[in-house]
Amino acid sequence: MIKVVHYINQFYGGIGGEEKADIKPEIREGVVGPGMALKAALGKDAEIVATVICGDSYFNENIETATAEILDMIKTYSPDLFIAGPAFNAGRYGVACGSICKAVKENLNIPVLTAMYIENPGADMFKKDMFIVSTANAATGMRQAIPAVAKLAIKLANKEAIGSPAEEGYIPQGIRKNLFRTERGSKRAVNMLVAKLRGEAFETEYPMPDFDRVAPNQPVQDMSKAKIALVTSGGIVPKGNPDRIESSSASKYGKYDIEGVMDLTEATYETAHGGYDPVYANIDSDRVLPVDVLRDMEKEGLIGKLHRYFYTTTGNGTSVANSKKFASTFAQELLADGVQAVILTST
Amino acid sequence: MVKEIERVGIPVVHICTVVPISLTVGANRIVPAIAIPHPLGNPAKTMAEEKQLRREIVLKSLKALETEVHGQTVFDK
Known part of the structure; x- marks a missing residue:
């Protein structure tokens, strides 16, 4: 047994x-x-x-x-x-x-x-x-x-x-095994090439590993002049979730204006995220999106400016393809708006 | 999302509780957070203590953004 x-x-x-x-x-x-x-x-x-x-x-x-x-x-x-x-x-x-x-x-x-x-x-x-x-x-x-x-x-x-x-039916582990084929390598390679030229389907015998890494950017030189933007996968949204961002497997992200907002309160903000206990974020969304302390730092001159908009989605069960699509879209906006650095929070 | 932001040339710091996930996703500057439902807070403390705690994490994140890194770096000090 x-x-x-x-x-x-x-x-x-x-x-x-x-x-x-x-x-x-x-x-x-x-x-x-x-x-x-x-x-x-x-x-x-x-x-x-x-x-x-x-x-x-x-x-x-x-x-x-x-x-x-x-x-x-x-x-x-x-x-x-x-x-x-x-x-x-x-x-x-x-x-x-x-x-x-x-x-x-x-x-x-x-x-x-x-x-x-x-x-x-x-x-x-x-x-x-x-x-x-x-x-x-x-x-x-x-x-x-x-x-x-x-x-x-x-x-x-x-x-x-x-x-x-x-x-x-298991996920490939990146292990290669030697085995005998009836046709020699050169012939198989030419067959693949011909198929590719014809636009036909072919299966590579050596898939290239997927190294999707992005090198770190240069640091911020002068924080006291920098415009900092907030982004979160923790689902913080204005109370009532006006764009109805899904609680899981999000199909969209939100962009919200926080001009003049000094503090996220229970009456004004909440989380749309369905993948963690929402009690703490609903009472005080600063616990996920630290607007209050960044406003203080803005006043004290530690940072130049907190960017006028924050971007948000719910990160639970959301596909990699959707996350990539959301961020590649709003990253262009951040760039165009002259944002010099991003703080991204996750739950 | 961190990678797509980094890709357009903007340095980004990832504040998160589960650091191994952030490393797998490919964030370069990582600051560990407090807990999953309240990464930048601790409801067991008073509001003032909690805000101070949050301020410290954000200060650490700003420091990370001002630091040159050559690979994935966890700022846990």
């Missing part, structure tokens, strides 16, 4: 939503939440002996201590296999799944497996350290994710050979 420990967050553990995201880890015997479906998919050769539940914010605000606490809990069950998630496109959950899987693999030396959407930040952070089953971006993909996780999990536990990412 393969003994499995499963990890889920406070939401899937049925404890609560964002208002419970700060709960400390706990371990329960048997299955909880999505563990039920996972248990069925794993079949009779495996058993989920325990489930760890932890709040997403607690984990991400205390990565090291939370990992150590959870590792100790898992150890007491001496499992043969550890599964975390699936996390879909929940960023903090994905980071938690990846961090714990890595710690379990290194400390307990057992196979580990998690599952998430390819744009989850946890995927980029951990895809080289473990198998991450590629899932849809939302929990509606649970029905497809669970069998894929179970199938790969059993293979890993039985130490079977693992096929390519495309065959097994």
Whole structure:
């Protein structure tokens, strides 16, 4: 019998939503939440002996201590296999799944497996350290994710050979394997070139790694004369969310005039973000977008000017493509408005 | 978003709680924040203490914007 420990967050553990995201880890015997479906998919050769539940914010605000606490809990069950998630496109959950899987693999030396959407930040952070089953971006993909996780999990536990990412459904780890082809390299290369010239589809045998890095710009020379703009992915908007920016998977951003606004108050601003407990930001949005202290600094001459507009969107579940599109549009405006530096806050 | 702003030539500092995510995303100047639901505040403190805390983080961010960096740099001092 393969003994499995499963990890889920406070939401899937049925404890609560964002208002419970700060709960400390706990371990329960048997299955909880999505563990039920996972248990069925794993079949009779495996058993989920325990489930760890932890709040997403607690984990991400205390990565090291939370990992150590959870590792100790898992150890007491001496499992043969550890599964975390699936996390879909929940960023903090994905980071938690990846961090714990890595710690379990290194400390307990057992196979580990998690599952998430390819744009989850946890995927980029951990895809080289473990198998991450590629899932849809939302929990509606649970029905497809669970069998894929179970199938790969059993293979890993039985130490079977693992096929390519495309065959097994995991996120590519950047590993190359030697194999024999019937046609020699020069012929394959010419075939690819001919296909390309004809505008036909072809598949490269060596995809170039995607290094999307931007070099840092020169620092601000004289802060006391600089125009500083505020940008946030924390969803701060004028009270009532006039442009109806979505609480997750945002399709738009907002641009708001703060000329003469000295302080963001409960009566005037709030957050539209659905991915964290909004209580604190709704009481005082300066906790996310520090307008009050920048006004003080403007008065004191520490900065030249706080730019008249701030830009905002909700960063949870919002696709990389949309985020890029929003920012490349408003970055041009910032440039045209003579903004010399940006403070971007994230929750 | 940090990368698209940096790409047009404007230096940008990212204030965030989960620094590993910021590093993965590709921010160059990173200032750690307090907590996910209140990166620049702490409701456990008085309003005045909280504002002072916020001021310190923003000052650190301004310092980061005035500092020449050659790669991803976390300003946690």
